[in-house]
Amino acid sequence: MLVVMKAQATPEEIQVVCEHIEQLGFRPHPMPGAQRTAIGITGNQGQIDQGNIEELSGVAEVIRVSKPYKLVSRDVKDEDTIIRFPGTNASIGGRDxxxxxxxxxxxxxxxxxxxxxxxxxxxxxxxxxxxxxxRTSPYAFQGLGEEALKIMAEIRDKYGLRIVTEAIDTEALELVNDYADIIQIGARNMQNYSLLRAAGKKRKPVLLKRGMAATLEEFLMAAEYIMSEGNYEVILCERGVRTFAEHTRFTLDLSVVPAVQRLSHLPIVVDPSHGTGKRNKVIALSRAAVAVGADGLIVEVHHQPDKALSDGAQSIYPEQFTQLMDEAGQIAQVLHRNLPRSIEVSEHASATR
Amino acid sequence: MLVVMKAQATPEEIQVVCEHIEQLGFRPHPMPGAQRTAIGITGNQGQIDQGNIEELSGVAEVIRVSKPYKLVSRDVKDEDTIIRFPGTNASIGGRDxxxxxxxxxxxxxxxxxxxxxxxxxxxxxxxxxxxxxxRTSPYAFQGLGEEALKIMAEIRDKYGLRIVTEAIDTEALELVNDYADIIQIGARNMQNYSLLRAAGKKRKPVLLKRGMAATLEEFLMAAEYIMSEGNYEVILCERGVRTFAEHTRFTLDLSVVPAVQRLSHLPIVVDPSHGTGKRNKVIALSRAAVAVGADGLIVEVHHQPDKALSDGAQSIYPEQFTQLMDEAGQIAQVLHRNLPRSIEVSEHASATR
Amino acid sequence: MLVVMKAQATPEEIQVVCEHIEQLGFRPHPMPGAQRTAIGITGNQGQIDQGNIEELSGVAEVIRVSKPYKLVSRDVKDEDTIIRFPGTNASIGGRDxxxxxxxxxxxxxxxxxxxxxxxxxxxxxxxxxxxxxxRTSPYAFQGLGEEALKIMAEIRDKYGLRIVTEAIDTEALELVNDYADIIQIGARNMQNYSLLRAAGKKRKPVLLKRGMAATLEEFLMAAEYIMSEGNYEVILCERGVRTFAEHTRFTLDLSVVPAVQRLSHLPIVVDPSHGTGKRNKVIALSRAAVAVGADGLIVEVHHQPDKALSDGAQSIYPEQFTQLMDEAGQIAQVLHRNLPRSIEVSEHASATR
Amino acid sequence: MLVVMKAQATPEEIQVVCEHIEQLGFRPHPMPGAQRTAIGITGNQGQIDQGNIEELSGVAEVIRVSKPYKLVSRDVKDEDTIIRFPGTNASIGGRDxxxxxxxxxxxxxxxxxxxxxxxxxxxxxxxxxxxxxxRTSPYAFQGLGEEALKIMAEIRDKYGLRIVTEAIDTEALELVNDYADIIQIGARNMQNYSLLRAAGKKRKPVLLKRGMAATLEEFLMAAEYIMSEGNYEVILCERGVRTFAEHTRFTLDLSVVPAVQRLSHLPIVVDPSHGTGKRNKVIALSRAAVAVGADGLIVEVHHQPDKALSDGAQSIYPEQFTQLMDEAGQIAQVLHRNLPRSIEVSEHASATR
Incomplete structure (x- = not known):
């Protein structure tokens, strides 16, 4: 259920509505928009009498949301969500x-x-x-853990780059939350609901990868898990689905990008590296991802892919990445979008958010 | 097996090699290239003694082709195949x-x-x-048959447009061959080998749609069937594969475009209309198809899609098509390609090829 | 639309209703049942006034059939179709x-x-x-053609076995119809509608294999194509669908057996040889197919599988087939079905139907 | 790597080999067999000099295991694993x-x-x-938690039934381990490696469901994760994979049962309830699962499925379950297996293991 406030509703009126919802045993999610605020209501204990809410001061109307996802939906928030990174010019979800x-x-x-x-x-x-x-094998390289997080924090300090890294469980989540700017949830954990809820309790943006056999609805519902805990900064990520096709490791489903954008206000980026599993296809699919309207790319780059401890076959060389940026930037312009070519960190910004 | 001729080999030498191959009970397929001619050898009666062929005048070397597809392969012909339409500036497979x-x-x-x-x-x-x-149902509209072919011939005369239409069986193939410029083989017939062979005996280009569950190898082998009969002008077409995903009718597999281009010299176009089944996704996926490097698009357009007897839901409006052409043309330039915006028919050209 | 005749309706009354339907420009399909006859009406020219038909003598009621398949459906014919082979005790679709x-x-x-x-x-x-x-490759062994048909006719004469063989196109269909007892339509041709229609004009049973990516509805609609031409003896065959799984060549979908049996009166058999592609799984999946309720099995057997010109890897040895028959027969009894262990040919029966 | 001990090797010799492996920085996994003990070696720090190990007393040979799964493999343990439940006649993996x-x-x-x-x-x-x-939705019924575990412990006390219940995260795992007899890991968590490792540290059997898009190798590798931590009692469970087919919720892949049994000594059971999602298909697919050779079934039964808070549509009625047991028992006999029809609890057995 969704409470749409009048354009001129005051913060106090919004507050009163939220409290009323809480007293009824539900959870209010105020979503400020450019014109007016909507308040999503979540909770599973049955039906609310919408008449009483409509009588509250400042309420324009109460709408029943029939889709299973609510906070994720454009019904609740029509404007695109733009995730900003304070102290920098970087953002995800807008024109850039x-x-x-x-x-x-x-x-x-x-x-x-x-x-x-x-x-x-x-x-x-x-x-x-x-x-x-x-890793598929318990005997394969499992990552450096906190040591890697510290290295990435140094990289942020030196280059201004904002850090994205995966939390594979609730324990790792705490450390990732301490060091990174964006918490990644991997495809294999897209329906690890405990992890989704835990990420929803953090206040850093979450990059949520689509499961390899997830329908669009399951993908959006996974984002709803995060949002239902109060973290509204979710970035969706298409990374290929599993099909019979053998010429790529997964089949990159670019049609999910416009499909998400019709239903949800959340940004969506594309991972052509995992989506193809082959270095020689990354640039072509990156161009296609920008052309289909994705809000960004996540790409594996390695200076010595043949020596990489994981995913070497799908990592591109730095010079290929330069070409990719060049072509992606040109295609972005066709869509009246912009690819900022370097991060700007404002003078007084702290390195972390 | 592939006979690579020397750069300076004469037409007579090529002719002698072809005759020698025929005498051995095989079929020669001379493929002229910019530098030199290669002669593919097909036939299923076992092994040839390559030593004798290597002794013939003008032969540079004899190569065993290990892939199951031969004539389709870049091993046999490295340069891109460009299909031209005499009397017009239209072509498929080159820069345009x-x-x-x-x-x-x-x-x-x-x-x-x-x-x-x-x-x-x-x-x-x-x-x-x-x-x-x-049509899936025997009771649904099955098309106007030859009457439709005549209408399309008139359209060619009036607008100069080259005509593409599907042959669903060997009977229809004869008529399509009489009236059209390109013979289409549909996805459901991709492994209808009798029809493929029959199309291979015609001398008009064949647009071959990928079956909805065809692997890349099966797709190329279907083209090989056509080529093995002597028709070397095959245009491949990706039109979506069947997966669990429900947000589109099929899942458009754009990664197959660079995958085909690595292995084969044949052009490949993309059908975003069948590939998505939804009007609101056709423009976005058309942009992506051009960006991934496809050699062209095949798009359903209807002036009154709500009244269409078939596929109305995926047909775009003419004004959407204009937008699509505009955006596709701009993206083509990023790839150093060109989208010619109108057909030019040379003065003395006959309307048919 | 379906006309249900009264239990005591006479052949003459049925005849009058059929003629009336033909005069309206439609095609009647009388389907005699144990209790009474139903008459299916097919044709795509719009709506019929059912009031007039209901007034005809002997008509009990007129029912609109909402499913896209009609003749295939239990709505039109509730009792299981049993296909008998005159002159023998063999049948498909009943208790045996x-x-x-x-x-x-x-x-x-x-x-x-x-x-x-x-x-x-x-x-x-x-x-x-x-x-x-x-065959996937144009250069692979394509079969002996009519010579093979003649050999199989001799086998029928000598062993009494009824002959099943595939018609890959309308030309082969004529010969298969001349020699065989059951016309097989292969998975790759399941949506070759011209071939389906041609098979529908024959008067021999048709074994229709499910396409490797066919939904249940598409499978039943393919059978409807055959039946719409007047051939009501269709045997459906599950032979595996294409999925991401790699441990078998296709994924045998045994759940389609009870799914078909709920919707259709047609018999359905299972092909564990193509469905798995592996000899070591054929017996286990044959047992499972009988246990799930299939009306029969179609199994590849070869006395020297290692020397087979095609499908050797999935052909079982004759001694494995004996084991399969033994186990299948025992499981059949659990389902109160019977596996007759040898064909009986009546004394005066002609070898062909 | 696998150390095969001589048949007459003493426990002390086995102990010495294990200690030697640990000193090299690896983990030994002794797997006693009927004839002799094998010791699996796991760890990811590179290569071991096998010569030294071969010199130890009691060692027959050292074998390099080329498959990515080791402890799961029949290479390491050829005999079927049978999981017994002390104090009862229940077991999983043997003849019963x-x-x-x-x-x-x-x-x-x-x-x-x-x-x-x-x-x-x-x-x-x-x-x-x-x-x-x-649950797919954060707003759907999420289970009663520990209260449900206590109810199930009472059921064990009253009926002697052994308890199987899912641990959705490491927190729930602790409680499930306290109350249940078998820890279930759900399909959505099949690649939740932290949870797999945690379950591997418990000493209760783990029922591991196949992920909805998991290949056979990924399925076995998930079991390897559990075993690599020292818990060797893993029961695999096929519960349907995601395909394009729409007549069932998932496509039950019964061919994976013989495929697992060739490669692994672990038992495998089948879940026809989730595998079909439809009550009217559960009995037929249960019969098929027993016929294909599964070691057991896991079935949803509800006395009032229409009122179930979850999965009502796929839960069968108790009287259907009685029919299922009857038919499954008869089919088991065809495979020379037995379906014990009631649990026997030995007099002095404690209720928990």
Whole structure:
């Protein structure tokens, strides 16, 4: 259920409505918009008498939301969500495209800095690197853990790049939340509801990857789990679905980008590296992702992919990344969007958000 | 097996090699290239003694082709195949993008001309329209048959548009071959080998749609069937594969475009209309198709989609097609390609090829 | 639309209703049942005034059928269709299980007879063997054609086995119809509508294999194409669908068996050979197919699978087939069904139907 | 790597080998067999010099295991793993079939006891019921938590049924481990590696459901995660994979049962309730699962499915469960297996393991 406030409703009136909802045993989610505020109501204990709410001061109307996702939906918030990173010019979801680049795993300080320097020079605003790696084999390299997080914090300090890294469980989530700017939830954990709820209790943006067999509705419901806990900064990420096709590791489903954008106000980015699993297809699919209207890209880059401890076959070379940025930037313009080519950190900004 | 001729080999030497191959009970397929000619050898009666062939005058080397597809492969012909349409500036497979547009079915003369006029004005070079429709239900509209073919021939005469239409069986193939410029083989017939062979005996280009569950290898092997009969002008077409995803009718697999281009010299176009099944996704996926590197688009356009006898939900309005052409043209430039915006028919050219 | 006749309606009354339907420009399909006859009406020219038909003598009621398939549906014919083979005790669709066995391809007279002798001895009632093979490669063995059909006709004469073989196109269909007892339509041709219609004009039973990406509705609609031409003896066949799974060549979807049986009166058999692509899984999946309630099995058997020209890896040895028959027969009893262990040919029966 | 001990090796010799492996920085996993003990070696720090190990007393040979899964593999342990439940005649993995039955969720004490009484009477040895439910929507019923675990412990005391229930996260795992006899890991958590490792540290059997898009290798690797922590009692469970098919909620992949049994010594059971999502298909697919060779079934039963808080549409009625047990038992006999029809608890056995 959704309470739409009048354009001229005061903060006090909004407050009164929220309290009333809480007294009824539900949870209010005020979503300020450009014109007016809407208040989403969540909770599973049955039906509310909407008549009483409509009588409250400042309320324009009460709408029943029939879709299973609510906070995620454009019914609740029509305007696009733009996630900003204070102290920088970086953002995700607006006119500017966001590019997140870096190695699959942080392997050593040297490797991480070598890649970071090159992706920063090519214009990426965000740096990705795995500290905790979900690997198919228990005997494979599992990541450097907190050591990797510390290396990435240094990279933020030196290059201004904002840090994106995966939390594979609630324990890792605490550390990722301490060090990173964006918490990534991986495809294999898209329906790990305990982790989603825990991420929803944090106050950093969450990049949520689509599960390899997730329908659009399941994808949006996973985001709803995060939002239902009060964290409204969710970035969706298409990374390929599992099909019979063998020429790529997964089948990148670019049609999900416009499909998400019709239903949800949340930004959506595309991962052509995992989506194809093949270096020689990353640039072409990156162009296509920008052309289809994605709000950004997340790309694996390694200065020595043949020596990478994980995902080397799908990591591109730094010079390929430069080409990718160039072509993506040109295509962005066709869509009247912009690809900012370097991060600007304001003078007095603290390094962390 | 592949016979690579020397750069300076004469037509007579090539002829002698071909005759030698025929005498051995095999079929030679000479493929002229910019530098030199290669001769593919097909046939299933076992192994050839390559030593004897290597001794023939003008032969540079004999190569065993290990892939199951041969004539389709870049091993046999490295340069991109460009299909030209005599008497016009239209082509498929080179620097110029090809756009094929029109209604799902030819319903009436008025409908066909109304759509043709608008797609011609927007710059399409090819007109598509179903004369024979493969429908899931035997009780659904099955197309106007030869009457539709005649209407499309008139459209070619009036607008210069080259005609693409589907042959659903060997009977329809004869008529389609008489009237059309490109013979389409539909997704449901991609492994109808008798029809593929029959199309291989014609001398008009064949647009071959990928089956909805076809692997890349099966797709290329279907083209090999056509080529093995001597028709080397095959245009591949990605039109979506069947997956669990429900937000589109099929899942458009754009990664197959660079995958085809690595392995084969044949052009490949994309059908975003069948690939999504939804009007509101056609423009976005058309942009993505051009950005990924496709050689063209095939798009369903209808002036009154709500009244269409088939596929109305995925047909775009003429004004949307104009927007699509505009955006596709701009993205083409990023890839150093060109989208010619109107067909030019040379003065003395006959209307048919 | 469906006209249900009264239990005591006479043949003359039924005849009058059929003629009336034809005069209206539609096609009547009388389906006699144990209690009473129903008359299916097909044709795509819009709506009929059902009031007039209800006034005809002998008519109990007129029912609109909302499903897209009509003749296939239990709405039109509630009782199971049983296909009998005159002159023998073999049948498909009733209490008795049907087992169809034989090599993928007829390779030589010796091979065919060797396998036939052993499958007959093990109790199969039907012999399968490919005369025309739909192969992924144009250069692979394509079958012996009419020669194979003649060999199979001899096998029928000698062992009494009824013959099942595939028609890959309308040309092969004529010959298959001349020699075989059951016309097989392969998975790759499930939506080759011209071939389906042509098979619908024959008067021999048609075994229709499910396409590798066909939904249940598409599968039933393909059968509807055959039935709409007047051939009501269609045997459906599940042979595996294409999924991401790699441990079998296709994923055998046994749940489609009870799903078909709820919606349709047609018999359905299972092909565990193509459905798994692996010899070591054929017996286990054959047991499961009988247990799920299938009306029969179609199994590839070869006396020398390692030397088979096609599908050797999924062909079982004759001694494995004997084990399969034994286990299938025991499981059939749990379902109160029977697996007749040898074909009986009545004394005066002609060898062909 | 695998150390195979001589048949007559003493416990002391085995101990020495294990200590030697630990000193090298690896983890030894002794797997006693009927003839002799094998010691699996896991760890990811590179290569071991196998020569030194071969010199140790009692060692027969050292084998490199090339498959990515090791402890799961028949290479390491050829004999089938049988999981026994002390104090009862129940077991999973041997000649006896195991049947696990009960409601999707524990809703109330009354509901749980009503179902338990009926499934016990029908002969189930194990009771399933959700205490923690992974739901697509954050607003749906999430289970009663520990209260449900206590109810199930009472059911064990009263009926002797062994308890199977899902741990959705590491927190729930602790409680499930305290109360239940088998810890279930759900399909959505099959690649939640932190949860798998945590379950591997427990000493109760783990029932691991296949992820809805998991390949066979990924499925076995998930089990390897559990075993690599020292818990060797893993029961695999097929519960349907996601495909394009719409007639069932998932496509039950029965071919994975013989595929698992070739590669692994672990038992595998089948869940026809989630695998079909439809009550009217559960009995047929249960028969098929036993026929294909599964080691057991896990089935949702509810006395009032229309009132169930979750999964009502796929829960069968108690009288259907009785029919299922009857038919499954008969089919088991065809495979020379046995379906024990009631649990026997030995007099002095404690209720918990």
């Amino acid at each position: 495209l966001a590019v997140i680049a870096g190695p699959c795993s942080i392997e050593t300080r040297e490797q991480a800095f070598a890649v970071a320097e090159q992706v920063a020079a090519a214009g990426a605003q965000f740096f990705r690197g795995g500290a905790y790696k979900p | 993008l090809a756009v094929i547009a029109g209604p799902c079915s030819i319903e009436t003369r008025e409908q066909a001309f109304a759509v043709a006029e608008q797609v011609a004005a927007a710059g399409a070079q090819f007109f598509r329209g179903g004369a024979y429709k493969p | 299980l049907a087992v169809i066995a034989g090599p993928c391809s007829i390779e030589t007279r010796e091979q065919a007879f060797a396998v036939a002798e052993q499958v007959a001895a093990a109790g199969a009632q039907f012999f399968r063997g490919g005369a025309y093979k739909p | 079939l195991a049947v696990i039955a009960g409601p999707c969720s524990i809703e109330t004490r009354e509901q749980a006891f009503a179902v338990a009484e009926q499934v016990a009477a029908a002969g189930a040895q194990f009771f399933r019921g959700g205490a923690y439910k992974p």
